[in-house]
Amino acid sequence: xxxxxxxxxxxxxxxxxxxxxxxxxxxxxxxxxxxxxxxxxxxxxxxxxxxxxxxxxxxxxxxxxxxxxxxxxxxxxxxxxxxxxxxxxx
Amino acid sequence: xxxxxxxxxxxxxxxxxxxxxxxxxxxxxxxxxxxxxxxxxxxxxxxxxxxxxxxxxxxxxxxxxxxxxxxxxxxxxxxxxxxxxxxxxxxxxxxxxxxxxxxxxxxxxxxxxxxxxxxxxxxxxxxxxxxxxxxxxxxxxxxxxxxxxxxxxxxxxxxxxxxxxxxxxxxxxxxxxxxxxxxxxxxxxxxxxxxxxxxxxxxxxxxxxxxxxxxxxxxxxxxxxxxxxxxxxxxxxxxxxxxxxxxxxxxxxxxxxxxxxxxxxxxxxxxxxxxxxxxxxxxxxxxxxxxxxxxxxxxxxxxxxxxxxxxxxxxxxxxxx
Numbered sequence: 001x002x003x004x005x006x007x008x009x010x011x012x013x014x015x016x017x018x019x020x021x022x023x024x025x026x027x028x029x030x031x032x033x034x035x036x037x038x039x040x041x042x043x044x045x046x047x048x049x050x051x052x053x054x055x056x057x058x059x060x061x062x063x064x065x066x067x068x069x070x071x072x073x074x075x076x077x078x079x080x081x082x083x084x085x086x087x088x089x090x
Numbered sequence: 091x092x093x094x095x096x097x098x099x100x101x102x103x104x105x106x107x108x109x110x111x112x113x114x115x116x117x118x119x120x121x122x123x124x125x126x127x128x129x130x131x132x133x134x135x136x137x138x139x140x141x142x143x144x145x146x147x148x149x150x151x152x153x154x155x156x157x158x159x160x161x162x163x164x165x166x167x168x169x170x171x172x173x174x175x176x177x178x179x180x181x182x183x184x185x186x187x188x189x190x191x192x193x194x195x196x197x198x199x200x201x202x203x204x205x206x207x208x209x210x211x212x213x214x215x216x217x218x219x220x221x222x223x224x225x226x227x228x229x230x231x232x233x234x235x236x237x238x239x240x241x242x243x244x245x246x247x248x249x250x251x252x253x254x255x256x257x258x259x260x261x262x263x264x265x266x267x268x269x270x271x272x273x274x275x276x277x278x279x280x281x282x283x284x285x286x287x288x289x290x291x292x293x294x295x296x297x298x299x300x301x302x303x304x305x306x307x308x309x310x311x312x313x314x315x316x317x318x319x320x321x322x323x324x325x326x327x328x329x330x331x332x333x334x335x336x337x338x339x340x341x342x343x344x345x346x347x348x349x350x351x352x353x354x355x356x357x358x359x360x361x362x363x364x365x366x367x368x369x370x371x372x373x374x375x376x377x378x379x380x381x382x383x384x385x386x387x388x389x390x391x392x393x394x395x396x397x398x399x400x401x402x403x404x405x406x407x408x409x410x411x
Contacts, residue, residue: 056315059334062335063331090176
C-alpha cells in the first residue's frame with residue numbers, strides 16, 4: 001500500500017481526510033484507486049484524455065513523477081504519493 | 091602585471107552605471123559540502139548582484155528587450171506580479187531608467203521585501219497571502235488589461251530565460267569545462283530553462299535539476315487544483331529531476347551554508363544546496379553547480395539564522411521563494 005497525501009484544496013472531495021491509503025503498482029494505479037474510493041476527486045486530478053490535469057503536480061516521495069515515468073512510475077510498498085497544485089515563485 | 095589583474099579580478103570589473111554591473115557573479119567552491127571525493131560542489135552567488143538577487147539579471151533583460159522592441163519609453167508605468175525579488179530588481183532598474191513601477195505581491199512576505207520596494211519607489215498592491223504567488227499572478231493579469239500598464243510578465247517572457255542563456259550559463263562555462271549537474275530553484279522556470287538549455291548544448295549529459303518548495307498547508311487559499319499555475323516559459327523536457335524540499339529542510343541547509351561554508355544566503359538557497367549535495371552523492375564524480383538566488387539580508391527579521399527552528403514563526407505560511 002502507498003499513502004496519498006491530500007492537499008487542502010482536495011479535502012472536501014475526500015471527506016476531510018488528509019491521507020488516504022491506496023494500492024497500485026504504479027502512480028496511475030494508485031491515483032485511480034483514490035478516484036474509485038472518492039469519485040469527486042477524478043475531475044480535479046485527470047483531464048478528459050485520462051492524463052494528469054496540467055495544473056496538478058504529483059510527487060513520488062519527493063520527486064515529480066512528470067520527469068520520472070509519469071503515471072507509469074513504479075510505486076513500492078510504503079511509498080508516499082503527494083498531490084499539490086503547481087505554484088509559482090519569483 | 092598584478093595591477094592589470096586587479097582591474098578585473100577580484101574587483102569585478104568597471105561599469106558605466108549600476109545596471110550595467112549586473113551579472114559577473116562569483117562561482118565559489120564549497121569543499122565542506124562535497125559528499126565524496128571526485129565530486130566538487132560550486133555555488134554561483136547571485137546575491138552579489140546590485141539589489142542582492144539573481145532577479146537583477148532578468149529584470150534588466152526584460153526591460154531592455156522591451157525598450158529595444160519599442161514597447162516602452164520612460165514615463166510608461168510598468169506592472170509586474172512577484173513574490174518580491176523580481177519586484178525589487180525592477181524597482182531599482184525602473185527608477186534608474188525613469189519608469190514608474192507597480193508590483194503585485196502576496197502579503198505574507200518578509201518585511202524587508204516591502205521596505206526595499208518602497209525604498210526604490212515602487213507602489214505595492216498586496217494580494218491574499220493564502221494564495222501565494224499564484225494569487226499575485228491572477229490579480230496582475232486582470233490589472234494588465236488596463237492599457238496604461240506594460241507588464242513584462244516574468245512567467246511568460248523569453249527575455250527571462252535568455253538572461254541566463256546569454257549570461258549566467260556562459261559565465262559558468264567560462265570557469266568550468268564540464269558541468270555534471272546544474273541545480274536551480276523553480277519559481278518562474280527562467281533559471282532552469284536558460285541555464286539548462288545552454289549547458290545541455292555544451293554537454294547533453296549535463297543533468298538539469300529543479301529544487302522546489304513544498305507548499306503544503308500554505309496554499310489553503312486556492313479554491314481547487316485548477317488554481318495551480320505553470321509558467322508558460324517552462325519546458326519540462328529540459329528538466330531531468332524535479333525534487334521538492336520542505337521549508338524546514340531549506341532552513342536547516344541555509345544554516346549549513348552559513349556555518350560550514352560562510353555563505354550567507356536566502357532560504358531558497360538552502361533548499362537548492364540540499365538537492366545539489368544529494369545529486370552529488372548519486373554521481374560518480376564531476377562538478378555540481380547550484381545557483382544561490384539571493385543573499386540573506388532580507389530574511390533577517392524572520393530569525394532563520396539565529397533562532398531555534400521550532401521558534402521561527404510562520405515557517406509554513408511565509409512566501410520564501
